[in-house]
Amino acid sequence: MDNNDIKIAFDAFIKQHAPDVLTAKRKEAFETFTTKGFPTKKIENWKYTSLKAVLKPNYATVNTVSDNTLEQVEALLAAKSETYKLVFVNGVFQEQLSDITEEINVFSNVLKASNTEINQYFDTISDSSEAMVNLNTAFASSGAFITLANNKILAKPIELLFFAKAETPVFLQARNLIRVGENTHANIIEKHINLGEAIVLTNAVTELFAAASSHVQYTKLQNDSLLSNLVDNTSVSQQKDSIVTVNTFSFGGKFTRNNLTFHQYGSHCDSVLNGLSILDGKQFVDNHTLVNHNVPDCESHELYNAIYDEKSTGVFNGKVIVKQAAQKTNAYQQNKNILLSDTSNVYAKPQLEIFADDVKCSHGCTIGQLDDKVLFYMKQRGIPKAKAKALLFYAFANENVKAVKIPALRNEITHIIASKLDVTFDLEV
Amino acid sequence: MKKYTEEDLKEDLVNQEYEYGFYSDIEADKFPNGIDESVVIALSKKKNEPQWMTDWRLEAFRIWKSMEEPDWANVNYEKPDFQAISYYSAPKSKPKLNSLDEADPELLKTFEKLGISLAEQKRLANVAIDIVMDSVSVATTFKKTLAEKGIIFCPISEAIQEHPELVKKYLGTIVPQTDNFYAALNSAVFTDGSFCYIPKGVRCPMELSTYFRINEGGTGQFERTLVIADEGSYVSYLEGCTAPARDENQLHAAVVELIALDDAEIKYSTVQNWYPGDENGSGGVYNFVTKRGICHTNSKISWTQVETGSAVTWKYPSCVLKGDNSVGEFYSIAVTNNHQQADTGTKMLHIGNNTRSTIISKGVSAGKSQNSYRGLVKINKNAKNARNFSQCDSLLMGDLCGAHTFPYIEASNSSAQIEHEATTSKIGEDQLFYCNQRGIDTERAIALIVNGFSKEVLNKLPMEFAVEARKLLEISLEGSVG
Structure with missing residues (x-):
């Protein structure tokens, strides 16, 4: 087209x-x-x-x-x-x-x-x-x-x-x-x-x-x-x-x-941006977010987590603009990515544009893998590697899932995550 | 006693003249304004360059003509008129000096005002200085000591004459003529700069430093620096600038290329204090610089910069981590005040295995200035076990300035570990109160806090610069405190 x-x-x-x-x-x-x-x-x-x-x-x-x-x-x-x-x-x-x-x-x-x-x-x-x-x-x-x-x-x-x-x-x-x-x-x-x-x-x-x-x-x-x-x-x-x-x-x-x-x-609004991507195959997900702080005393909380496997690609572009009038703004942003294969790609761009001085703004972005030491610790205590990994992934994803207020929806999402990661959870939420 | 308030501080700052804003009176030999192929050829001829160099410049000029001036940076400025710039200006007579006594007394006075008496430096600091004044070197010291070790440290125009094989081999390999608009322009018309070659296994016994100054009004300065550290060698290179006050905007488009061969280490430090313009934002230097280094196996390049000057700064010292186990570092403080704009940062390109990079960038904005960090961390597909840590912190003083971050992070290898964090805040009232309580006045408290904020970077500077840099920070920072 x-x-x-x-x-x-x-x-x-x-x-x-x-x-x-x-x-x-x-x-x-x-x-x-x-x-x-x-x-x-x-x-x-x-x-x-x-x-x-x-x-x-x-x-x-x-x-x-x-x-x-x-x-x-x-x-x-x-x-x-x-x-x-x-x-x-x-x-x-x-x-x-x-x-x-x-x-x-x-x-x-x-x-x-x-x-x-x-x-x-x-x-x-x-x-x-x-x-x-x-x-x-x-x-x-x-x-x-x-x-x-x-x-x-x-x-x-x-x-x-x-x-x-x-x-x-x-x-x-x-x-x-x-x-x-x-x-x-x-x-x-x-x-x-x-x-x-x-x-x-x-x-x-x-x-x-x-x-x-x-x-x-x-x-x-x-x-x-x-x-x-x-x-x-x-x-x-x-x-x-x-x-x-x-x-x-x-x-x-x-x-x-x-x-x-x-x-x-x-004033005094709170914006929460919460994102989770779990991708494999040749999937592609691009999250572009923008928070415009126009007025004083507001907050924004942003958490985007992602797990990439196989040939998947992820993009994250998180922009926070704090206007001059928006004093006393608290803006937090976090983007965490786990790469599971050498053929997966991640492009991240956490961006801050700040025009007010009395503000607290931060962003963090990480790209990495599961911690080998943690995996070792779990294996040592008799948890099989696959399950240990699944638990860690679940914990990673749960940061986002727990924000969902509707229990039925939360369960639905947990089940999708389980099938996506190819594990079974006996954790009913 | 009357309390020293923020308002007083602001007042002081506004009234404070640019400390290094003087103009030294040296007769200059100058080209008429404008650029075309004949200017490039004439320039090359003037420098007595071999044919290959002239051809190289002409090629760059043709590339430049086909390019458009980029405008993606987060800065606003009046684009320079390239036909209104004179592309060559040299002090009229260029005597070969054996000692300082033979130097132009005007020139010596200039340096004295800057607080860098050559004699003092020579005797106490053990620093060899290649002074670039209006594009052509006038004095070179310590050459003999360096020569004994086989180290070549000279103006690049001299290197073209005397070491053409080295220049030919490396010039433009890291920053090719096609790299960007200003690099192409620089390649075509660079007048001088420094050349440094450290032979295999040699540890350069002293800090090499160059003072760049823009002197003649309306002269664009196009410096070209080439530093080559051969296998297993080490060099620490210092570059510092102050420029006299001018009303019209002066263009500074330099190119720096660093080559660290296997097991070599280059430490490149910059203190940049070009004239930033007055409090209304008129005048001031445009500083559009391309700096890049390549690291071969087990080598290391470390960039440290203190940016306090220039009306517009646009520069990204970068590392290409090509060899396995190579290390790239970037430590930067950028301070902007009044109407200054800075868009600066770094690029770390991880190509080899087990490569590491560290980025520490501190931005301080005051007045009506805009300060941006723009960086790229790229992990190639085959770069195993790459590690990056980035930290960009911004400090805002006053509600009319801005701090921006544009970090690009691209990872294509699952063994990569990347951490990036950024914070923006103002000086805490509780911190100020704590200092006041202990009898430290607000002005000094701010200097103290800002120095603490920048400590991670200042600590990376060589001793000689650390003192000067701290002083510069204080001068640039006092003021509009929110």
Whole structure:
């Protein structure tokens, strides 16, 4: 797929969709995208990440959903835990499988009415300098549209499920806009699942607005098939006293690029960025994070751990900007990587840009292996090497896993980690 | 007694003139402004260079013409107009001196102001100095002592005449003409610099040092330094700079190449104190330097730098750890004040097995300055058991300055061990209070704390420089304390 193919796809998209509140924005965004084109390695933010192979297939942008697929999805959902679900298959919202309420809605339902909220919030905090975001805005029509009222504790987590199943390669654009009211507590889970045999490229943009004193935990469980490629752009805006945690667990998928940006607009907010990647084969994961400290007295805590085996490659770029006004900021960042093979690669760039003087900022980055002495100690005490290693890996990964608040989700992640590391844990969490 | 407050301190700093901002009056032989092939040829002719050197310069010039000035660094400055620079300026007469008495009294006065009386240095410090004044060496001392050991230490223009085989073999091998925009320009028009060769198994008995000075207004200075340590040898090389105050921006684009052959060790120390511009950010030197060394088996290169001057600094002393068991070190303090901007750091390229590198970088920003650390640690696929430790700490004084870090870490071998840590903070109020309580005034307390902060790097400097560096730090640092 090249810049020309995308132009044809966009013209078809505009023709197909009746004009709505976003039409003008889409055209504008597409124009911006056209001038930039798909990101290349020449752009500093994409220095280690090439989209060349990802864009090679001839993707279709319009898709149909067969009844067969729906049955398959339905069967999968029956076994799932208690959540408010929003289910999308090939980018099309499936109302009969979802739990729509007045607050938990989707874009396709709200676009028709002249919605002032859309204009007020849509595309206001996403990174408009990023071509992939422009591209998503151009095609934005499907995804979650959630507006949670003030003073509420959500009984169940909200689960955003993006299924794909196609015969030929397909390019999907998911767009989510989530607003959490004052003092409201919410848990949100996002998953992308490819059920088919064809290559899928998903370009997702999520905008999350956390009002004053809200608590939000957003968990991205990326455990897709090896035919899947994902470019995820998530932007978070925080008002005073809010706490937002974004967990990014990358275990599956062939190519994953996560752009995660936090904007702090009120004092005493806390931003928690928590990421874990366990990769093997030829998997590729790139985590780009940015925390913008705009106001005083805020904190950010960032912990990204990763284990790389076989021919996998990982990129971490963690940027923290402390503006001049943001005095008394505490910003902590840690990135730890374990390389298990000589064919795996890691590129790390922890970056601080600080313009205020009364701050405490630190970052640490390590690349290494398991400690031989520790392994020896464990073997000496009768723990077989494989198990000793597994325990150490588990301990490493658990730094991130323990941050997940939902027990069922934590268990699910632990099981994935166990299968990824090829061990069995009898540690029920 | 009236309390000495931060405000007083700020005031003092603003009023404090650049201590070394004087201009010495020596007649200069100077090319008209501008650059083209004829200038390169004329320059080469002026230096009486052999044909291969002229060709090498011309090739570099052609490469330079095809390049664009880079702008990726985290600095803002007015790009120099390369046609407004004179590419050659030499003191008019260049007498061969046997003793200091024969030297130009003006020149001697200059050095006296700088506090580096040649005679004193010669007698007490046991240091041989190759003084580069406006691009051409005027005095070289201790040559005889060095010659006895077989050590060659001379201006590079002399080396081109007298040791062409060495220059030909190594020049441009570490920093090729194609390396970057400023390295290409330097290759085309470098006027002079130092050349140093330590023969096999020789331990250089004294610290070699050169004082670089920019003197003539509007003259770009393009230094070229080549240090070769042959198998099993050791050399400690010191480079220090102070420059007179000027209103227009002066360009300094030097290239330093270090070659450490098997089992050799090179210690390269720099104290850089070019004119930083006044408190409004006008004037000041642009310091765009390419420094790189290659380590062969079991060898070691250690860079130590104290950066207090220049309006814009853009420099990354690097080590290519090619041989097995080689070691690269980088110790740096960069202090910026007023409108200074520094984008500095290092590159450690691990290619051989069991290679080790250490990076300690301390940045202190005050006033409206911006201080960036930019570094790369790269472990190649076949580099087994590579080890790196990096630490970058920044100290911020005042709320108008900035500290930035851009560390790139690339690892492709599972046996690599890399640690990187960075912190940014201001001087703790409790630390200041503790000092005040014990009768140490704020100004001295700050000097004390900053010296402690930079101690790890200062300790790596040779004795002669450590004293000067500490003094420099204090001069540059007093002030805008938050």
